[in-house]
Amino acid sequence: MKTLHTNYKLDSGDITLTVVVGNGQRGNTLVAVGSAVLANGPNISNLRIGKGSDLVGSTLSVISTVSQVNTSTPDAVITYQPRGGAEDRDYQLDDDFADGEVQIQFVATFDLTE
Amino acid sequence: MNRLTPATVLMLVAALAGRGLAAQTTQTNLDELRTPASPVFVLLGVAPSAVERPSTPKALAATLLAASGDLQVFPKNYAIEVAPYWLSSHPGLTYEQFHDPGLWQSLKQTLSVSLATSRSSPVLSDSGTAVGLGARTFVSSGYTDRKALNALTAQLDTVQQAQNLALLNHAPTAVRDSLAMRNDRLTRQLQALVQDRLGYIVEAAAGLIAAYPLDAFANGRVSRTGVWLTQTYRLRHPQADVLVVSRFIHDVSAARNLYDLGGRLVYSNRGLSISGEYVGRFGSSQADKTHRATGNLEYRWAEGKYITATFGRNFDEATGRTLIALIGVDLGFGKVPILSLKQ
Numbered sequence: 001m002k003t004l005h006t007n008y009k010l011d012s013g014d015i016t017l018t019v020v021v022g023n024g025q026r027g028n029t030l031v032a033v034g035s036a037v038l039a040n041g042p043n044i045s046n047l048r049i050g051k052g053s054d055l056v057g058s059t060l061s062v063i064s065t066v067s068q069v070n071t072s073t074p075d076a077v078i079t080y081q082p083r084g085g086a087e088d089r090d091y092q093l094d095d096d097f098a099d100g101e102v103q104i105q106f107v108a109t110f111d112l113t114e
Numbered sequence: 115m116n117r118l119t120p121a122t123v124l125m126l127v128a129a130l131a132g133r134g135l136a137a138q139t140t141q142t143n144l145d146e147l148r149t150p151a152s153p154v155f156v157l158l159g160v161a162p163s164a165v166e167r168p169s170t171p172k173a174l175a176a177t178l179l180a181a182s183g184d185l186q187v188f189p190k191n192y193a194i195e196v197a198p199y200w201l202s203s204h205p206g207l208t209y210e211q212f213h214d215p216g217l218w219q220s221l222k223q224t225l226s227v228s229l230a231t232s233r234s235s236p237v238l239s240d241s242g243t244a245v246g247l248g249a250r251t252f253v254s255s256g257y258t259d260r261k262a263l264n265a266l267t268a269q270l271d272t273v274q275q276a277q278n279l280a281l282l283n284h285a286p287t288a289v290r291d292s293l294a295m296r297n298d299r300l301t302r303q304l305q306a307l308v309q310d311r312l313g314y315i316v317e318a319a320a321g322l323i324a325a326y327p328l329d330a331f332a333n334g335r336v337s338r339t340g341v342w343l344t345q346t347y348r349l350r351h352p353q354a355d356v357l358v359v360s361r362f363i364h365d366v367s368a369a370r371n372l373y374d375l376g377g378r379l380v381y382s383n384r385g386l387s388i389s390g391e392y393v394g395r396f397g398s399s400q401a402d403k404t405h406r407a408t409g410n411l412e413y414r415w416a417e418g419k420y421i422t423a424t425f426g427r428n429f430d431e432a433t434g435r436t437l438i439a440l441i442g443v444d445l446g447f448g449k450v451p452i453l454s455l456k457q
Binding site for chain 2: 020021022023024025026027028029030032037040041042061063064065067068069070071072073074075077078079092094102103105107
């Protein structure tokens with residue numbers, strides 16, 4: 001399992017999140033604020049997380065399971081694009097499928113701050 | 115019409131074994147003319163015992179350093195094959211883009227480059243080293259069986275989503291392991307499915323060999339070049355393949371050009387496969403002009419058990435023996451000698 005733990009500075013507007021699973025691999029991503037699941041699927045594109053002012057102090061959890069459908073590369077890469085905060089940020093996680101393994105789980109945790 | 119049973123064929127094989135078997139090995143069939151995975155090895159005329167296939171820049175650097183003694187010596191009898199596109203990560207390449215690539219994306223993601231050196235290549239008339247460089251790519255990759263792909267992808271999605279929830283909710287290890295096993299099985303099924311391409315598939319390859327007699331750089335010259343183009347149209351229903359192959363070899367040292375153009379039509383239904391195959395060969399001289407045409411019948415009556423028959427005309431040979439008449443059987447115990455009847 002590959003993890004990322006960081007904070008994301010909010011603004012007053014709407015916060016959205018896009019998650020891109022790269023290298024032609026198949027992945028599904030769950031997005032949750034606290035224990036409330038907002039989405040769980042293959043296409044997380046401009047998903048509205050909530051209003052910045054309402055999210056202060058919350059934790060945004062993003063769990064992805066990626067499978068190695070493309071065997072041309074042993075690499076899995078995932079990009080998180082939170083938008084609407086103090087600044088637009090791109091975060092990237094990558095990992096190799098271990099020998100004999102065809103799946104990896106990625107967990108990104110964003111502490112949402114003022 | 116008498117039925118040709120496996121027992122009958124075995125008796126024929128036993129009675130006539132040894133007749134004309136050697137001649138078969140010199141035949142050039144259509145499969146030998148198809149775009150090779152590593153064109154440089156075909157042009158060099160060698161089959162390297164080990165081919166390095168690094169998939170990361172770090173592995174590429176390591177293998178080159180090891181082969182060249184930390185860049186101190188030129189590697190001898192060395193073979194390497196690299197897919198340049200996959201040496202770096204592509205965060206923006208989605209699952210959908212990978213499966214439905216446009217022309218440029220298909221060229222990039224299927225390109226492989228091969229490099230080899232040999233001290234025993236037939237292109238060398240004297241001692242020395244032959245160096246080859248080749249490339250191969252898919253101009254058109256065809257498509258995966260869309261219905262099967264969508265069905266398997268939907269199943270994998272369901273399992274991955276369940277895995278995400280299990281991780282979020284700290285589900286028991288047994289539950290998570292069970293989901294991981296299901297993911298594993300579906301992923302491997304998808305891996306196999308995406309290899310099985312349908313529709314219009316075009317493979318292209320080219321290569322060049324330079325020979326350095328006596329290992330002198332000044333003596334270096336281009337010895338052989340080759341270009342391959344293989345076009346396939348594959349249908350699932352009815353199960354049919356149309357294959358067109360073309361190969362051009364330019365042998366500089368022999369001052370000879372050889373051009374092969376061939377085609378095959380295969381129709382399969384309920385274990386029976388019928389095919390017709392033609393290869394025309396053209397060259398620099400009239401003597402190079404010849405052709406090969408065969409009809410093939412294959413019947414599979416059980417898993418791993420086949421009977422095959424081939425009849426036709428082979429390329430012209432000095433012996434004048436051009437008849438091809440073969441009957442073979444495979445009972446699943448391993449390779450059984452093929453019966454050959456030649457005039």
